[in-house]
Amino acid sequence: MRVLLSCGGKMSSSQLAEYIEDAAKKRNIDDIKVDATSIDAIEDDIKNANYDLVLLAPQVSYRADYIRKEYLDSKNIPLKLIKGSLYNPIHANELLDDIIKFKEKGE
Amino acid sequence: MKFNKEKIIDSLNKLSNQRHLNAIRNGMSTIIPVVVIGSFFTLILSIPIDGWKKFIAPFATKLSVPLTFTVNFMSIYVAFAIAYYLAGEYKKVDRLSAGVLSVLGFLIATVTPTTITDTMTKATKLAAGDYLPVSSFGASGLFTAIVMGLFSVEVMRFFVDRNWVIKLPKGVPPAVINSFISLIPGIVIILTSWVIKVGLNFDINTALTWVFSPIGQFGKDNLASVIVPILLISIVWQFGIHGMIIATPILFPYWYGNLDQNIQALKVGKAIPHFMTEQFFQWFVWIGGCGTVLALTILMAFIGKSEFSKALGRISLGPLIFNIAEPIIYGVPVLFNPIFTIPFIAAPLADGVLAWFVMGVLHWVNYPIAAPPWVLPAPIGAYLATGFDWRAIVLSFACLALAIVIWYPFFKVFDRRQVKIEEEAKNNDEKQQVVPDN
Incomplete structure (x- = not known):
């Protein structure tokens, strides 16, 4: 399962993506890959790879409707907003739980 | 008057999604690496x-x-980038053609070539040929670049929407089709800038600078232009929206215009x-990011008593030192947290006033x-930005210390x-162990 995680400038998202992947490794989960991107490059990233889920950092949530309408709805890729209070590497495990839950139940 | 938070957030969201503002913001951001690279050469010299x-x-x-x-040509890059981004928002307008036409329109609208003839070569000591004055390619041409960037895309969209374009039979490669599509709008863009500049001899740049002069107050070196942007940006952040997203299109032309003038003066x-x-x-001011939150992070990491403060502070210290604030402002969270509203606005404000006093009034820092x-x-960053002034390091630390003092009581x-x-959570756990629920 491939997840695309976007923040404003690919700074905080790349740190968080790394922590989520580490959390997965610790649990011996090897089929979850998280890529980080910036809100300017998200369009190309969605076009160039097959993602199963797109996550948006709280600071770029204003772009959610636009990205859904322009890039995701046609490909049937879901987009989820990360809750503000979870947007920190310390919550990597909880975010991983959410991703796994999504993978299993599709929600 | 009723204070409706949802409505404010909604309209701020709409504003940050507004196509033209979005294009201006992204377009202006493209010059940041250009200016950064250019600055290296200033630094080498100093x-x-x-x-x-x-x-x-x-x-x-x-x-x-x-x-x-780099720095003295930034308007050309901005003219291209803004058109490129705006065309991307519209989809049906070809981005590349839009960017090229925008630069073309910008050049016609801002510069008049000078021809040095053979007879003039002696007096001017220049080789015969055509010369372009480049003075308006720098920050002073930014307004024209912004307007041309938006204008050229809108003209293209106008024609594409109405299908008033040259059509080619099927099977012609898209690159060729795109260049033919942009022919008619291209003529309109070029003719418009040409009529304005050459025909009417009207200087768009001067006119635009005059139109925007009320905002130009923010480019002045006074206390008001320190305080107002800090307040505005911090208040917008209170609604969970990146303050700079709204400030960039308005303030960047002035801030970078001033930096350009500084570099010229140094030269x-x-x-x-x-x-x-x-x-x-x-x-x-924004040490660690909005709200000067590096101060809060340091407090959490080093004098925090709760496990939450210690753990979150320590894990976030790295990114915060490098001005990546999101882990703290969302992780704590600082936003939507009534305890932190005051220091989030007051700390950068106090830093702004301190830096203004030391730099602008006492002239203790370059x-x-x-x-x-x-x-x-x-x-x-402060040391490099001021051309290797060690006093800037001291001021930066002083600002951080002031911010820590302001954050301290609220952090406590x-x-x-x-x-x-x-x-309480620990007690509950222990209780649960004693009385297992059935």
């Missing part, structure tokens, strides 16, 4: 070692060539005129002459509450 200065002086003209084509050895640049805010990348730790309230929550 390393404060006497031996180095003597050694480098003969190469000064050569070293300023990259500077000329010819004049006094540096402006402290009011983005650098002023970056290295002395004005910024370079734009180091924003991910540098504040004292290092938060941390104490957190300790209580943790103790």
Whole structure:
């Protein structure tokens, strides 16, 4: 399962993506890959790879409707907003739980 | 008057999604790396070692060539980038054609070529040929670049929407089709800028600068232009929206215009005129990011009593030192947290006033002459931005210390509450172990 995680400038998202992947490794989960991107490059990233889920950092949530309408709805890729209070590497495990839950139940 | 938070958030969201503002913001952001690279060459020339200065002086003209084509040409890049981004928002307009036509329109609208004839070569000591005055390619041409960027895309969209374009039979490659589609709008764009500049002899740049002059107050070197942007940006953040997203399109032309003038002054050895640049805010006000939250992070990491403060503070210290604030402002969270509203606004404000007093009134620290990348730790960034002034390091640390003092009481309230929550949770766990629920 491939997840695309976007923040404003690919700074905080790349740190968080790394922590989520580490959390997965610790649990011996090897089929979850998280890529980080910036809100300017998200369009190309969605076009160039097959993602199963797109996550948006709280600071770029204003772009959610636009990205859904322009890039995701046609490909049937879901987009989820990360809750503000979870947007920190310390919550990597909880975010991983959410991703796994999504993978299993599709929600 | 009723205060409706949802409505404010909604309209701020709409504003941050507005196509033209979005294009201006993204387009302006493309010049940041250009200016950063250009600044390196300014810095090379001003390393404060006497031996180095003597050694480098003969190469000064050569070293300023990259500077000329980066900082002093920024409007051309902006004209291209804004059209490129706006066309991307519309989808049906070809991005590349839009960018090219925008630059073309910008050039026609801003410069008049001069021809040096053979008879003039002696007096001017220039080779015969056509010359372009480049003065309006720098920050002074930014308004024209913005307007041309938006205008050229809108013209293209107007024609594409109505299908008033030259059509080619099927099977012609898309690149060829796109260039034919842009023919008619291209003629309109070129003719319009030509009529305005050459026909009517009207200087768009001067006119636009006049139109925007009320906002131009923010480019002035006074206390108001320190306080107002800090307040605005911090208040917008209170609604969970990146404050700079709304400030960039408005303030960047002035801040970077001032930086451009500073660099020019340095080049010819004049006094540096402006402290009011983005650098002023970056290295002395937004230390760690909005709300000067590096202060809070340090407090959490080193004097926090609760497990939550310690753990979150320590894990976030790294990113925060490099001005990546999201882990703290969302992780704590600082936003939507009534305890932190006051220090989030007050700390940067106090820093702004302190930096203004030290820099603008006492002149104890040099004005910024370079734009180091924003991910540098504040004292290092401040040292580089001011052309290696060690006093900038001191000021940056002083601003951080002031911010820590302001954050401290609010942090204490938060941390104490957190300790209580943790103790209660622990007690509950123990109770649950004693009385297992059935």
